[in-house]
Each structure stands twice: as C-alpha cells, then as structure tokens.
Amino acid sequence: MAAENDKSRLDDAARAGWLYFIAGHTQDEIAKMLQVSRASAQRLVSLCLAERLITFRLEHPIAACMELAARLKERFELVHCEVVPADPAAPQAVAGIAERCANLLDSTLRSETPVIVALGTGRAVRAAVERVTPIDRPNHQIVSLVGNISADGSASFYDTVGRLADRTGARHYPMPLPFLMSSEDERNKMVRIEPIAKVKAVAAKADLRLVGIGQMDQKAQVHIDGFVTRDELFEMMRLGAIGEITGWAYDAKGRLLKAGTNKRLTSIPPEVPARTTTIGAAVGAAKVPAIAAALSGGLINGLITDEATARAILER
Amino acid sequence: MAAENDKSRLDDAARAGWLYFIAGHTQDEIAKMLQVSRASAQRLVSLCLAERLITFRLEHPIAACMELAARLKERFELVHCEVVPADPAAPQAVAGIAERCANLLDSTLRSETPVIVALGTGRAVRAAVERVTPIDRPNHQIVSLVGNISADGSASFYDTVGRLADRTGARHYPMPLPFLMSSEDERNKMVRIEPIAKVKAVAAKADLRLVGIGQMDQKAQVHIDGFVTRDELFEMMRLGAIGEITGWAYDAKGRLLKAGTNKRLTSIPPEVPARTTTIGAAVGAAKVPAIAAALSGGLINGLITDEATARAILER
DNA sequence: TGGTTTTCTGAGCTATTGCTCATCGTATGG
DNA sequence: CCATACGATGAGCAATAGCTCAGAAAACCA
Numbered sequence: 001m002a003a004e005n006d007k008s009r010l011d012d013a014a015r016a017g018w019l020y021f022i023a024g025h026t027q028d029e030i031a032k033m034l035q036v037s038r039a040s041a042q043r044l045v046s047l048c049l050a051e052r053l054i055t056f057r058l059e060h061p062i063a064a065c066m067e068l069a070a071r072l073k074e075r076f077e078l079v080h081c082e083v084v085p086a087d088p089a090a091p092q093a094v095a096g097i098a099e100r101c102a103n104l105l106d107s108t109l110r111s112e113t114p115v116i117v118a119l120g121t122g123r124a125v126r127a128a129v130e131r132v133t134p135i136d137r138p139n140h141q142i143v144s145l146v147g148n149i150s151a152d153g154s155a156s157f158y159d160t161v162g163r164l165a166d167r168t169g170a171r172h173y174p175m176p177l178p179f180l181m182s183s184e185d186e187r188n189k190m191v192r193i194e195p196i197a198k199v200k201a202v203a204a205k206a207d208l209r210l211v212g213i214g215q216m217d218q219k220a221q222v223h224i225d226g227f228v229t230r231d232e233l234f235e236m237m238r239l240g241a242i243g244e245i246t247g248w249a250y251d252a253k254g255r256l257l258k259a260g261t262n263k264r265l266t267s268i269p270p271e272v273p274a275r276t277t278t279i280g281a282a283v284g285a286a287k288v289p290a291i292a293a294a295l296s297g298g299l300i301n302g303l304i305t306d307e308a309t310a311r312a313i314l315e316r
Numbered sequence: 317m318a319a320e321n322d323k324s325r326l327d328d329a330a331r332a333g334w335l336y337f338i339a340g341h342t343q344d345e346i347a348k349m350l351q352v353s354r355a356s357a358q359r360l361v362s363l364c365l366a367e368r369l370i371t372f373r374l375e376h377p378i379a380a381c382m383e384l385a386a387r388l389k390e391r392f393e394l395v396h397c398e399v400v401p402a403d404p405a406a407p408q409a410v411a412g413i414a415e416r417c418a419n420l421l422d423s424t425l426r427s428e429t430p431v432i433v434a435l436g437t438g439r440a441v442r443a444a445v446e447r448v449t450p451i452d453r454p455n456h457q458i459v460s461l462v463g464n465i466s467a468d469g470s471a472s473f474y475d476t477v478g479r480l481a482d483r484t485g486a487r488h489y490p491m492p493l494p495f496l497m498s499s500e501d502e503r504n505k506m507v508r509i510e511p512i513a514k515v516k517a518v519a520a521k522a523d524l525r526l527v528g529i530g531q532m533d534q535k536a537q538v539h540i541d542g543f544v545t546r547d548e549l550f551e552m553m554r555l556g557a558i559g560e561i562t563g564w565a566y567d568a569k570g571r572l573l574k575a576g577t578n579k580r581l582t583s584i585p586p587e588v589p590a591r592t593t594t595i596g597a598a599v600g601a602a603k604v605p606a607i608a609a610a611l612s613g614g615l616i617n618g619l620i621t622d623e624a625t626a627r628a629i630l631e632r
Numbered sequence: 633t634g635g636t637t638t639t640c641t642g643a644g645c646t647a648t649t650g651c652t653c654a655t656c657g658t659a660t661g662g
Numbered sequence: 663c664c665a666t667a668c669g670a671t672g673a674g675c676a677a678t679a680g681c682t683c684a685g686a687a688a689a690c691c692a
Contacts, residue, residue, distance in 0.1 A: 014376035021372040022379075023386065026648065035423055037672055042650065053376045056337040060330035060369035085331050087339045096338060133375055342678065353642055358679065 009044075010051065016041055017048030052131060068310040072303060075314070076295040079277055080104075080302035083310045094124045094283065097304045101128030101210060101281050104304070106135075108208050109168055114139040115207045117170075118268075119160045120246040121146055121221070122212015124281040124304075129164040140170035143202045145211065145246045146267040147177035173199045177266040179227040179247060184263040191266060203268045206276055211300070213282040215290040216241040216249060228261055236260045243290025245270055245280065245299055252289065254297015273298030280304070288312045326367060332357055333364030377401050384626040388619060391630070392611040395593055396420075396618035399626045410440045410599060413620045417444030417526060417597050420620070422451075424524050425484055430455040431523045434584075435476045436562040437462055438528015438537070440597035440620075445480040456486035459518045461527065461562045462583040463493035489515045493582040495543040495563060500579040507582060519584045522592055527616065529598040531606040532557040532565060544577055552576045559606025561586055561596065561615055568605065570613015589614030596620070604628045 012034060019025045019033065031041035048054050065083040073081040082104075084096035101124055108115055109132070119125055119142065144161040165172035177196060181187040190196060214221045216237055222244060223233045239260050241249035246267040250256050256272065270278065279302035282291050292313050294300050305313075328350060335346045347357035364370050374382075381399040389397040398420075400412035417440055424431055425448070435441055435458065460477040481488035493512060497503040506512060530537045532553055538560060539549045555576050557565035562583040566572050572588065586594065595618035598607050608629050610616050621629075 010376070011378055014374060014378040015382060017376075018374050018379055018382040022374065022382070027650095028648075035419070038649090039651095039672055040670085043670090046650085054372055054374045057371050057373060058330060058334050058338070058369060059371055060326060060333075060364075060367075062327055062330050062334070064327070085334045087335065087341075093339065095340075096334075099338060343680095344678075354679090355642055355681095356640085358681090359640090362680085 009047070010053065012036075013044045013047040013051065014053050016044035017054045020045050020048075021054055055131075055133075065307055065310075068307060068314065071314055072295075072310060076301075076303075078295075078302050080279055080304075082304045084304075084306050086307035086309075093306075094127050096306055097124050097281050097283055098127035098131060100304050101125065101279075102131035102133075104208075104279065105129070105132045105164070105210065109135060109137055109140060109170075111137075111140075114141070116141045116143060116202060116205055117164070118143045118145050118203050118206035118209040119164065120209065120211030122214070122281060123221075124283070125210055125212050126158050126160055128210070128281070129160050129167070132164060132167050134167045136169050138169045138171070140168055141202055142168070142170050142172040143199060143206060144173060144175045145203060145209065146175060147179045148174045149176065149178045173202050175199050175266070175268075179222075179266065180232075180261055180264045181266060182264065187264050187266060196266075200268055209274075209276060209278040211245050211278065211280055213280045213287060213290050213294055213300075214244045215287045216243055217286065219286065220244070222247060232261050236262075242293050243287070245294060248299075250293060250297060250299060252293050254293040254295070254299050256297075256299075270299050274301040277302055283309045285309070285312060288316070292316055326363075326369065329360045329363040329367065330369045332360035333370040336361050336364075337370055381623050381626075384623060384630065387630055388611075388626060392617075392619075394611075394618050396595055396620075398620045400620075400622050402623035402625075410443050412622055413440050413597050413599055414443035414447060416620050417441065417595075418447035418449075420524075420595065421445070421448045421480070421526065425451060425453055425456060425486075427453075430457070432457045432459060432518060432521055433480070434459045434461050434519050434522035434525040435480065436525065436527030438530065438597060440599070441526055441528050442474050442476055444526070444597070445476050445483070448480060448483050450483045452485050454485045454487070456484055457489065457518055458484070458486050459489040459515060459522060460491045461519060461525065462491060463495045464490045465492065465494045489518050491515050491582070491584075495538075495582065496548075496577055496580045497582060498580065503580050503582060512582075516584055525590075525592060525594040527561050527586075527594065527596055529596045529603055529606050529610055529616075530560045531603045532559055533602065535602065536560070538563060548577050552578075558609050559603070561610060566609060566613060566615060568609050570609040570611070570615055572613075572615075586615050590617040593618055599625045601625070601628060604632070608632055 015034060016030050019030045020027065027041045027045060028038050031038040034041065062085055065085055069081045069083040072078060082100050084100055087093045087096060105117065105128060108117060142161050142164045148159065159174065161172045161174045175196065177190060181190055220233055222228045223230065236249045239257050240251040241257055242252045243250055247265050248256055248267060248270060249262055256262065278300045280291065280294055280300040281304045283306045288309060295303065332346050332350060335341045335349065336343065343357040343361060344354050347354040350357065378401065381401055385397045385399040388394060398416050400416055403409045403412060421433065421444060424433060458477050458480045464475065475490065477488045477490045491512065493506060497506060536549055538544045539546065552565045555573050556567040557573055558568045559566055563581050564572055564583060564586060565578055572578065594616045596607065596610055596616040597620045599622045604625060607625065611619065
C-alpha cells in the first residue's frame with residue numbers, strides 16, 4: 001500500500017534526521033542502525049530536509065539585523081519588523097524571509113482562539129505557506145485578498161489560501177473573481193454580490209494580513225504572471241505607479257492611484273493607514289522604492305525583509 | 317574588550333550558521349562571504365552549534381520516540397533501546413514492538429557467523445518470531461530460557477523456539493521441563509540432568525536474549541497461562557514480587573526473590589547484572605513498575621517499548 | 633619592555649557526504 | 663502473460679567538512 005509505504009519511509013526519514021542532526025551521528029552509523037546502505041541513509045537525511053520534517057531555528061539575534069529592524073520599526077512606526085541576514089550569493093533569495101513569514105503564521109495560527117488570516121500575493125507568501133507547520137485549527141479562517149482567476153479564466157494560479165487551509169484544517173475563503181474586471185462598473189457590481197461580500201466581510205475582520213510587495217517596472221510580477229498586460233502596466237507606470245500590494249498600485253509616496261487598473265481591480269483594498277496588522281514581505285534591490293513607498297504611505301505596518309534591502313530602504 | 321569580541325564572534329557564528337543551515341551554502345562559500353578562511357568558517361559553524369545559537373526541531377511523532385529512547389538508554393545504561401510510537405487506539409497493542417523485535421532478530425540472525433539466540437516468554441516475543449523474515453542459517457542456535465511443559469504435563473504452550481527455528485533452519489533447544497517443579501530439591505535434581513544442562517550451557521553463551529516482562533498482579537500472564545496458581549501468585553506478591561522475567565519474580569528494586577516459586581522454577585536464571593545483550597520487550601501501563609524495576613536491577617540491559625510506556629517509566 | 637602564555641589562524645590530511653550512473657526489482661498496462 | 667517504465671538500490675567518485683598541527687598574533691604579567 002502506497003500510503004503505508006510513504007508513511008514508513010517518512011518515519012525512517014525522521015529517524016535518520018533525528019540521529020543525524022540531533023544525536024550527531026554520521027550517516028554511516030545511521031545506515032547500520034537502520035539496516036540500510038549508507039547511500040540510503042544519505043537519501044533519508046535529504047528526504048527529511050526536503051520534506052521539512054526538520055527545521056532550523058536561529059536563536060541568536062544577529063546584532064546588525066536587529067538594529068536595522070529596530071530602526072525601520074521606529075522610523076515607520078511599525079508594529080512588527082524582522083530583518084534576516086542577507087545572502088550575498090542570492091540577493092533575491094526568498095527562502096530566509098519565507099522562513100520568518102512561516103514562523104509568523106505558525107505563531108498566529110497556534111492560538112486556540114479563532115483567528116482570521118488574510119493572504120496577498122507574492123513569492124515570499126507562497127513559499128511561507130509551504131513552510132507552515134501543520135496544525136489542527138478548524139476554527140481559524142483563511143481569506144484571500146485577491147481574485148484567484150487569471151486573465152484566461154482559469155483558476156490555476158497558485159492557491160495560497162487553499163494550501164494554508166490544508167495545513168490547518170481552517171475554513172478558507174478564496175475569492176472567486178478575476179483579478180481585473182473589464183470596467184469599473186462591472187467591478188462595482190461584482191464586489192457587491194453575495195459570496196464576494198462575504199469574503200470581504202471576513203477579510204475586514206482579519207487579525208493578520210500577510211502581503212507581498214511588487215515593484216511596477218518591466219519585471220513587475222503582476223505582468224509576468226499575466227494579470228495585467230504590458231499596456232496596462234505602462235499606463236500605470238505613467239500614472240506614477242511605483243509598487244503594488246495585492247494588485248493595488250500606488251505612487252512613490254504610497255498613495256493609492258485612483259485610475260487605470262485600480263478602478264477595475266477586484267482585490268480587497270488596503271486600509272490606509274493600516275490598522276490591522278498588515279505585514280509586507282519582500283526582498284531585492286528592485287523592490288526598494290516600492291517597499292519604501294508602501295511604508296511611507298502606511299499601506300503596511302509591518303515588514304519582513306533581508307539585511308541588504310533593509311539597509312537600502314533606510315539609506316534613501 | 318572581550319565582551320565586544322565575543323559578541324561579534326557569536327554574531328559571525330550565527331551568521332555562518334544561518335548561511336549554512338538555512339540558506340544552504342557550503343562552508344567555502346561562507347568563508348568567502350565573511351572574508352575568512354574556510355577553516356574559520358568551519359569553526360564558526362561549529363561554534364554556532366556548540367553555543368546552541370541554532371536549534372533543530374523535528375516535526376514528526378518519531379522525534380519524541382527517539383528522545384525517549386535516548387533518555388532511557390542513558391538513564392539505565394542500556395546497550396539498546398527502541399521506543400515505537402504509541403497507538404492511541406490500542407494502548408496494549410504489541411504489534412509495534414513485535415515488529416521492532418522481529419527486526420532485531422532479523423539483523424542478529426542475518427549474520428553469517430554462528431549466533432545463539434535465547435528466547436523468554438511474553439506476547440511480544442511470540443508475535444516477534446512470527447514476523448521474522450525466513451532465512452537459512454543452519455549454524456545458528458535458538459535456545460529457550462523457560463520450560464515448555466505446562467502444569468498439566470502437555471507441551472502445548474506456544475513453541476517460540478521451534479517457530480523461530482522453522483524460519484531459520486537453526487538448531488533449537490527447547491527446554492523439556494515443567495515451568496515449576498514440586499519442590500526445590502526436585503528442581504535442583506532436574507536442572508542437573510544431561511539434556512537440561514546442555515540447554516543451560518548453550519543459553520549461557522547466548523549472544524542475544526529476548527525476553528518479555530510480566531507484571532505480578534491479578535492479571536499476571538504467568539497466572540493466566542496457568543503456570544502458577546492463584547495462591548502461588550498471591551504468595552509471591554506478598555513476598556514483594558512486582559514483576560517477572562522468564563518466570564523469575566523480582567521486587568520493586570529489581571532484586572530476584574529467593575523464596576516462593578523462584579525456588580522451584582526451572583527457567584534459566586537471568587545474569588545480574590546482565591552482561592550479554594538482554595532485551596526486554598513490554599508495553600502497557602500495568603507493566604510500568606515491573607519494567608522500571610527490571611531496568612533498575614540490571615536484569616535487562618536493553619528495552620523495546622512504546623512511547624506511552626517509555627514516558628511513564630521516565631516519569632517515575 | 634621583554635618574555636610568557638594563550639588564543640587564533642591557515643595548511644594539509646582524512647573522514648564524511650552528495651551525487652551520478654548502472655542495475656535490479658516491481659508495478660502498470662497492453 | 664510479457665513488455666515497458668518507474669522507482670529504489672548500491673558502487674564508486676568527486677566535493678565537502680572536520681580535525682590536527684605548527685606557527686603567528688594578541689594578551690598578559692613581571
């Protein structure tokens with residue numbers, strides 16, 4: 001039986017991982033203990049890592065990062081800020097902040113009293129939900145801030161809300177709408193229909209919003225993912241768009257634009273200034289202006305980023 | 317200033333640990349990033365570990381088992397200890413530990429050089445031999461530690477030794493004696509006769525002893541199986557018996573009693589303290605005092621049990 | 633200041649690990 | 663029932679990590 005096999009394989013992987021990382025044995029010793037070849041023991045250890053059966057947690061506050069976080073927190077009056085060590089080899093690496101986001105989600109979801117978590121877009125957010133520790137919390141609610149139907153009508157794009165719900169057993173509210181409607185009128189009509197109004201109502205009560213921050217340039221994720229066309233993107237850039245959060249474009253001062261795609265956008269609009277905990281997650285030099293603007297405009301009141309990005313934001 | 321140095325050194329250690337474990341770089345890469353030699357990078361990673369700046373968390377039920385096993389092993393100086401996940405649906409289920417016992421037998425018997433395996437009583441031991449993988453090892457020897465003739469003179473009770481011999485083609489030595497003789501004198505006479513002395517001699521050279529552990533209460537297996545009468549059981553309890561291994565009753569400190577049925581018992585007595593690998597297999601809340609006593613008294617130097625039982629033993 | 637001790641560093645060796653490739657066994661499907 | 667393909671396995675090799683040792687730098691003491 002496949003499931004049985006998988007289970008015992010994961011069991012062995014966990015054993016191997018424990019013996020390797022916690023007990024400190026060599027893979028050769030582990031191989032003998034578990035009666036497998038050394039190669040298999042190595043595979044089990046890798047599997048343990050790949051399946052995230054084991055997680056690493058850095059207990060030590062790295063002074064430099066702590067200081068950057070403190071400065072960001074003070075300067076932009078944030079309720080939450082984390083700065084992870086930069087990885088010079090891969091400045092765009094989302095792994096570090098995803099880990100911290102997952103941690104944040106973990107600790108939020110661990111609560112026994114029901115909580116509502118709202119999720120936006122972004123690679124970091126996606127990577128974060130993958131790393132959330134499974135936990136049974138059927139009374140929590142997970143709600144999407146953005147429509148989950150792409151331009152071509154498929155609902156295929158990465159289902160963050162669903163994934164997180166899988167891991168927690170929480171009720172979830174994806175938003176069954178296209179990212180953009182064809183006109184402002186139509187948008188206004190759609191957001192009033194019952195199921196959408198329901199999602200909106202839940203989102204309004206969210207205890208935590210975790211959102212990615214996108215820059216508005218030729219490499220804008222909203223364009224790469226096919227949610228906005230090249231022309232729409234250029235139009236928004238002409239209108240002064242420098243960044244977007246859940247699709248809502250804003251200018252260099254963090255003011256939401258009242259034109260272009262924003263008028264046809266179905267995403268739930270950000271509170272301005274953010275009152276509920278709204279945490280932006282983003283790294284990379286290209287995103288610095290977008291992040292800084294979002295912070296200035298109060299679109300977010302929390303930030304998870306890396307050392308290099310944090311430094312760049314503060315140096316502007 | 318030393319503190320400053322230490323601090324920045326720990327900082328670097330944390331950074332190195334982060335880059336190594338979380339970002340997944342090699343120490344060589346880290347060395348270049350931090351502008352130190354590879355050797356120093358290695359030292360920083362070690363330091364990070366040594367100072368517990370980074371911790372590993374294994375998100376798997378097995379983790380708890382591994383830890384319990386390690387604690388039992390240390391606390392009672394065991395040569396072997398395995399803890400299987402408890403089955404909440406069937407706390408008495410012997411299946412899990414039987415599987416592990418079978419595994420242990422498998423790996424012992426796989427050896428090409430002749431080995432001697434001695435078997436005691438117990439449901440787990442019986443279930444284990446049923447699960448041993450058949451293998452042809454005619455030069456091994458399987459020997460029984462207990463008489464295989466019950467009170468009524470039949471040799472019907474479960475023939476562990478024979479079953480295991482069937483599966484391995486090994487020579488086997490059942491012990492053709494009643495469990496209890498009618499008097500101490502008679503016992504002393506019987507154990508000196510040739511066939512029995514032979515069994516005893518083989519057992520003395522056993523490489524592995526696998527024994528069940530029985531509690532001495534109203535539900536004692538030795539009584540249920542009809543080897544000791546209610547009166548005999550009560551007498552032993554009065555004398556302080558809390559558990560038995562191959563019929564040998566011992567008190568709460570794991571000391572063999574020198575009275576009652578122990579004087580008429582034909583079973584081969586345990587070494588105290590155990591020198592050859594002597595593994596106890598038992599689960600269940602009722603057996604906790606018996607197991608703990610056997611461990612304390614050194615009647616066994618190995619244990620296979622389940623999570624709940626392991627926890628209970630350690631919490632005493 | 634000069635000697636002494638201690639700590640740190642890097643070179644180089646050995647053990648350990650990760651990976652590739654060929655093989656084997658087994659499940660799947662015609 | 664056989665053919666095919668898929669995944670698992672072990673051997674062997676290249677990369678990586680851990681360790682020891684000798685020398686250098688720093689700290690300490692008289």
